Amino acid sequence: MKPPEFLQQRQQQIELALSAMMQKRQTRIPQTLWKAMHYSLMAGGKRIRPALMLEVYQACGGKGDIMPVAMSVECMHSYSLIHDDLPCMDDDHLRRGIPTCHVAFDEATAVLAGDSLHTLSFELLSEMTVDKDLTPSLVQKMAVAAGAQGMGGGQVLDIEAEGRVDLDLLDVERIHIHKTGMLLRYCCEAGALLAKAEPEVAHACARYGEAVGLLFQIADDILDATATDAELGKSAGKDQAQEKSTYVSILGIEQAQEKLQEMLEIALEALEPLEEKAAQPLVLLANYIVSRKT
Amino acid sequence: MKPPEFLQQRQQQIELALSAMMQKRQTRIPQTLWKAMHYSLMAGGKRIRPALMLEVYQACGGKGDIMPVAMSVECMHSYSLIHDDLPCMDDDHLRRGIPTCHVAFDEATAVLAGDSLHTLSFELLSEMTVDKDLTPSLVQKMAVAAGAQGMGGGQVLDIEAEGRVDLDLLDVERIHIHKTGMLLRYCCEAGALLAKAEPEVAHACARYGEAVGLLFQIADDILDATATDAELGKSAGKDQAQEKSTYVSILGIEQAQEKLQEMLEIALEALEPLEEKAAQPLVLLANYIVSRKT
Numbered sequence: 001m002k003p004p005e006f007l008q009q010r011q012q013q014i015e016l017a018l019s020a021m022m023q024k025r026q027t028r029i030p031q032t033l034w035k036a037m038h039y040s041l042m043a044g045g046k047r048i049r050p051a052l053m054l055e056v057y058q059a060c061g062g063k064g065d066i067m068p069v070a071m072s073v074e075c076m077h078s079y080s081l082i083h084d085d086l087p088c089m090d091d092d093h094l095r096r097g098i099p100t101c102h103v104a105f106d107e108a109t110a111v112l113a114g115d116s117l118h119t120l121s122f123e124l125l126s127e128m129t130v131d132k133d134l135t136p137s138l139v140q141k142m143a144v145a146a147g148a149q150g151m152g153g154g155q156v157l158d159i160e161a162e163g164r165v166d167l168d169l170l171d172v173e174r175i176h177i178h179k180t181g182m183l184l185r186y187c188c189e190a191g192a193l194l195a196k197a198e199p200e201v202a203h204a205c206a207r208y209g210e211a212v213g214l215l216f217q218i219a220d221d222i223l224d225a226t227a228t229d230a231e232l233g234k235s236a237g238k239d240q241a242q243e244k245s246t247y248v249s250i251l252g253i254e255q256a257q258e259k260l261q262e263m264l265e266i267a268l269e270a271l272e273p274l275e276e277k278a279a280q281p282l283v284l285l286a287n288y289i290v291s292r293k294t
Numbered sequence: 295m296k297p298p299e300f301l302q303q304r305q306q307q308i309e310l311a312l313s314a315m316m317q318k319r320q321t322r323i324p325q326t327l328w329k330a331m332h333y334s335l336m337a338g339g340k341r342i343r344p345a346l347m348l349e350v351y352q353a354c355g356g357k358g359d360i361m362p363v364a365m366s367v368e369c370m371h372s373y374s375l376i377h378d379d380l381p382c383m384d385d386d387h388l389r390r391g392i393p394t395c396h397v398a399f400d401e402a403t404a405v406l407a408g409d410s411l412h413t414l415s416f417e418l419l420s421e422m423t424v425d426k427d428l429t430p431s432l433v434q435k436m437a438v439a440a441g442a443q444g445m446g447g448g449q450v451l452d453i454e455a456e457g458r459v460d461l462d463l464l465d466v467e468r469i470h471i472h473k474t475g476m477l478l479r480y481c482c483e484a485g486a487l488l489a490k491a492e493p494e495v496a497h498a499c500a501r502y503g504e505a506v507g508l509l510f511q512i513a514d515d516i517l518d519a520t521a522t523d524a525e526l527g528k529s530a531g532k533d534q535a536q537e538k539s540t541y542v543s544i545l546g547i548e549q550a551q552e553k554l555q556e557m558l559e560i561a562l563e564a565l566e567p568l569e570e571k572a573a574q575p576l577v578l579l580a581n582y583i584v585s586r587k588t
Binding site: 025028029030032033034037083086088089106107108109111112114115116118119120122123125126127128132133135136137139140142143144146147148149152153155156157159160 | 319322323324326327328331377380382383400401402403405406408409410412413414416417419420421422426427429430431433434436437438440441442443446447449450451453454
């Protein structure tokens with residue numbers, strides 16, 4: 001299944017904005033560092049996080065330009081991938097079909113490129129002009145979602161879980177809510193808040209985001225177990241090789257696929273407070289995540 | 295020379311606030327990660343950055359509680375030390391007299407503890423309530439000072455300079471303005487802005503901060519060349535061993551000491567727009583940095 005057309009358009013729009021944003025900064029950043037940041041940030045990827053934010057914003061009736069906020073979360077995601085790939089972490093050599101940052105450059109540069117994209121993420125958020133009064137709250141929400149209480153903590157739980165065979169479904173879910181769910185939740189909540197959605201609607205969008213985060217992970221686990229390196233653009237079958245507890249290792253492929261359908265229903269139910277027509281792209285997005293092949 | 299008494303009081307006040315802030319978060323962060331963050335953040339240190347901010351705030355007539363902003367910059371500093379010490383960077387084993395984070399824990403935990411303190415820094419900044427309208431601008435200023443255009447970029451310049459013997463004074467100064475000066479500049483400017491100082495005064499404080507940053511570095515270079523491991527609580531004589539270009543390697547000890555006095559005068563002159571009595575602690579602070587032995 002190809003991405004829906006509106007998502008492809010979003011991706012292009014986001015790529016262009018990211019590229020212009022990086023160009024603007026080129027002369028103010030040491031060259032090697034800029035190249036490493038640019039290399040990882042512009043290495044493709046599905047741009048799901050900013051796309052989700054932009055779609056939620058539109059679905060909630062937002063009409064302004066929230067691209068700085070959308071780019072901000074993509075920089076945050078990109079930083080986390082660079083650091084997760086480091087030799088002392090997952091030691092990955094391939095990402096999106098090309099060498100990972102520390103392989104293409106070196107380890108010190110990769111650490112610093114990750115750090116710099118991390119800081120840039122907050123810099124971009126501070127540049128949002130649609131509703132300046134929301135900035136403190138968005139900075140706080142993004143920091144909690146991305147930091148030790150969220151994504152960063154999730155990575156620690158993930159590392160600690162390696163090689164352990166006694167994990168159950170709740171343990172695995174806890175890892176992924178932290179590692180993926182909270183930042184996706186933030187994306188959707190931020191999109192709704194920026195569009196001045198009613199609290200009930202903003203909360204619904206946040207729940208949708210969290211469900212989409214788990215959807216994403218279950219789909220990833222299934223792909224890791226069933227796809228090839230070439231299809232994925234990264235090393236496949238790694239979970240099993242590393243004896244990692246995943247939805248697939250705990251449930252088996254068939255039940256993992258059932259779980260995926262269940263989670264899709266949860267995501268779609270969360271959208272009920274939104275107008276049906278406005279929510280349509282969010283429905284398509286969730287369906288695309290379930291059926292994507294890479 | 296012992297730190298002036300008001301600085302010792304500030305340090306205690308900051309230690310207590312940092313400790314309470316970390317305690318509050320303990321149950322919401324995976325245990326290993328929390329311990330590593332706590333280990334590095336609470337491992338002493340002079341707390342010069344938050345102390346400077348609090349003193350500038352007071353010197354400019356501020357009466358509110360800006361401790362979240364002060365703690366924020368200390369978390370930023372602490373993150374940068376953890377990452378700078380990593381094996382792929384400076385590979386340091388000793389910091390403030392105790393093992394560095396990656397030695398006390400492991401490399402992956404140190405990367406993530408640094409990352410988490412980095413995010414926490416922005417989280418704390420978002421919690422400032424003294425003047426919420428200032429938050430976007432402070433987030434932006436701190437991100438620029440700490441990111442690829444500032445401290446992060448400075449670390450890249452520093453790494454690239456290693457082993458090069460053709461650096462001159464301007465090159466070394468450029469490294470340190472980025473690596474140390476810009477964040478100290480931000481501390482002083484933020485203190486003034488939060489106290490609603492006139493633009494001229496805020497600008498003067500910013501210049502004072504940048505000069506103090508260079509003061510600090512020149513003093514560090516001199517200490518590295520003249521003090522022992524035990525006095526410093528870290529490896530001394532490292533600059534020479536690594537053939538690093540420093541103020542001392544380029545100027546020699548005597549001229550580096552003259553440069554230190556010159557920079558002290560620049561820092562003190564910058565304070566002229568402030569009331570003399572109010573500026574007194576800032577004068578003492580600059581003098582202390584020049585004459586400190588550790």
